Amino acid sequence: MRRAERHPSGPDLAGLESDVPPRWLTPNAVTELVDGARLPFDAGEYEMRLARVRERMADRGLDAVLVFRPSSVEYLCGYHTAERLPQPLLVTESDVVLYVPDFEVGRALVSGRAPTVRYFRYASASRALRRVTDHVSRFLPRRARIAVELTHPAAPPQVADMLRHDDLAVIDGDFLVERVRLVLSEAEIRCVERAAVATQRGVEAAVEAAREPDATDAALAAAISAALLRDANSASAWGPTVATGSRAGIPHSTVGHVPLSPDSTFMEFSGAHHRYHAPVMRTLYHSRPSSSIEKLADLATTALAAVLDTARAGVTCSDVAMRAAKAVDPLPDDVVFHELFGYPVGLAHPPHWMDGAPFTITVDNPAPLVAGMVFHIPASFRRFGEAGVGLSQTFVVESTGTRVLTHGAAEPLVL
Helix, strand or coil: CCCCCCCCCCCCECCCCCCCCCCCCCCCHHHHHHHHHCCCCCCCHHHHHHHHHHHHHHHHCCEEEEEHHHHHHHHHCCCCCCCCCCEEEEEEEECCCCCHHHHHHHHHHHCCCCEEEEECCHHHHEEEEEHHHHHHHHHCCCCEEEEECCCCCCCCHHHHHHHHHCCCEEEECCHHHHHCCECCCHHHHHHHHHHHHHHHHHHHHHHHHHHHCCCCCHHHHHHHHHHHCCCCCCCCCCEEEEEHHHHHCCCCCCCCEECCCCCEEEEEEEEECCCEEEEEEEECCCCCCCCHHHHHHHHHHHHHHHHHHCCCCCEHHHHHHHHHHHHHHCCCCCECCCCCCEEEEEECCCCCCCCCCCCCCCCCCCCCCCEEEECCCCCCCCCCCCCEEEECCCCEECEEEEEEEECCCCCCCCC
């Protein structure tokens, strides 16, 4: 392997294949990119994250973890890109190695802080996984125990067989990195707070657009999107969703370029700051709502208040969910509700801001809440195929209770 010259503060950079580096990968280019890199967190933040992951590795007797989920790769070393090819990060007790196509080396230099970067030809990316696993097997001792999150779509299904073929013991990662990510640092929470400012811009833009004559659901979505991206350094992983009238009565319906209903319009979206999210659901009333729609709003408001009033560090998710479920019980037979009273949010990559460990506020999760966890409460209730109302907030768990991070009251927006 031939190497591009290493910048004093840059990574050890080399190809996985026995050919020369791309002609554009010169020492001067590497120096300029490394010098111009601006990461959202300082070195101490990434070191703390790696230390927490390594503690979990030691507890499970692991020699390494091979991370494929893009948001978890970013969490540990900063690297992120729009390219969706598998680009894993290898973490051992003492080393961190990032594997990327040569086309993505620039992104690795300007967005990441992995001390070692190994690249492969972009043109042969479909065959590169074998080269990556070859390198991993040479890097690790024989029969090393290596964790891989086998259920995530970013991890190619053949990777486990390749590693086992190379005499490594493959262990199901069981969301090893993602469980660490459940508790956000103060610096991460500040990113969610910045995302919440953008989210509120989206709410205000939606209200303004809805007041225009002949407004459509698509016009609202366009106005929200423009507001979320204005002054942004990253885009939301999902949305915006806008469903008006009867379309809101079917979960996960969105725009169809139709006029806004005279009754209500459901919206769900999030701003983003360094890919940290702060989602909300909001509902617009275009005229005096029917009693049926008002009942849905009452249910959403009640569920939301029950979660915010009950959750705090040390209380179990099941206790919070049972309190909220009791508050809205009994639901009318035709009301659709997912019985999910909160899911974790924070750093996320497409396709959705639900991009982490399956740690939900539901009656079947007995785990306790921990200070620093951040949740979105998806309080959405629908009369099936007729109408829907969603009123939500994003909040952080603290020792004494909850602190709402999103802005504005979670109540219907009357035009």
